[in-house]
Amino acid sequence: MGTRFLFKWIYRSKGAAMPPIKNLVLLESATSIAKKIRTRKLTSVEVMKAFVARIEAVNPTLNCVVSDRFEDAMKEAAAADELIRAATMDEETLAKEKPFLGVPFTTKDCIAVKGMMQSSGLYKRRHVIAEEDADTIGLLRKAGAIPIGLTNISELCMWWESNNTVHGRTRNPYDSNHIVGGSSGGEGCAQAASASAFGIGSDIGGSIRMPAFFNGVFGHKPSKFVVSNKGQYPRPVTKEQDSFLGIGPLCRRADDLLPLLRIIAGTNEKLLRLDEPVDIKKIRFFYQDSDTGSLLVSPVSKEIRVLFEKIALHLDKAHKIKAERIQEKKFRKSFQMWLYNMKTPSMMFQQQLANLRGSINIPWEFLKWCVGYSEHTFIALTTALAEKIGPGYGSSVYEKFVEERDVFRREMMELLGDDGVLLYPTHPTAAPHHNEPLFKPFNFSYTGIVNVLTLPATHVPMGLDSQGLPIGIQVIANDKCDRLSIAVARELEKAFGGWTPPPIDA
Incomplete structure (x- = not known):
């Protein structure tokens, strides 16, 4: 409590916010932009110019994009427009084979984009240039999307504020005195500020969902081993760590989640059964509004806890669904389970x-x-x-928490089945002030536990709190049931509005 008041005093003057939107294209979903490019209502070059101008407008304040390839991206946009003009492929074929043709996107500076830096926020890697695309980037390029820049992260992706000695600190687009999260913090910030059509992040302890939460956008951590992690640095040390890590989309509109996941999953897409329609009325809903009282984790704010009551009321009134409140006490040990399950036998x-x-x-x-x-x-x-x-890999403490995780995982999978979701806080408070996470390091546990349980989860923005900062919740589904959490995200966006855009001056 004292720490919170100290930082409020330090940052007693409200920070800067993102500049207003001057081009309405920036408000559209990536899916909508792609369709307008295919149908010649927009050109890729026009879209590219709009996003480049937006990055140049917001970056001096936010520092979210740390490297760009504007010149090459513009050439690729012109080539996309020429492909459409040549009419060698009809609209239906383009939609199927190149669904994001001409759409610009960004990704975090730890996912390889050929010819661009891959520093991962580490000073000794500041001159490292990626020799080939990460698998996800290659799949997106094949689908016609165009990378335009890299976004900021925490050092080696291992902290939940995006700050490093290579690129500096990224600032929250709703109030620059606050953090953007990590490690995909620059990406969450870029999406909130409409600096690219969509983004790609990675998540081993909440690194997609926390930035999505702090910046008020959507973010999805996929099921294990569905999306390739090849091209992410640091690389997972063990197969178990690889199962915790997920590369996934961040975006302003829930409609983009499913088509983006379909692309980056590649040949594994069929495992997720993404084409199966989801009937909200047939989903079983559970919710829990806190971890039930971990002593080293901040209490969940009242404004976030109220969200669960609002959602339960909506489900009841709109769909006659009775969401069941649960109180699973194993969540109290979330940060311990994450910390010890992340231990490896080598490579400290x-x-x-x-x-x-x-x-x-x-x-x-x-x-x-x-x-x-x-x-x-x-x-x-x-x-x-x-x-x-601390106690290392193979210690009795390590073995204890591995066993507890296994028990918890079995219980959660049994609870959710193939038709259930759990609504759970993404984080206990809205975005803290810069450096404040140093005094509450274990607050990441609300997302970290989902990684070691190897379950998919989608963060859903639910508007702004009384301080003007984004809040929301995460939707957790069973393994390979990503389509359920994404369907719930779309439902909640319709009901509560989703992303809160910047001011508009167009």
């Missing part, structure tokens, strides 16, 4: 901070940090230290 974080060339000297780096000479952030050094001194 201090080695990753050295870009896998030996290890950093942690005490020496802390001394350098104190005088402003370290190449690393304070939280990265703290993470390396905590990993080094």
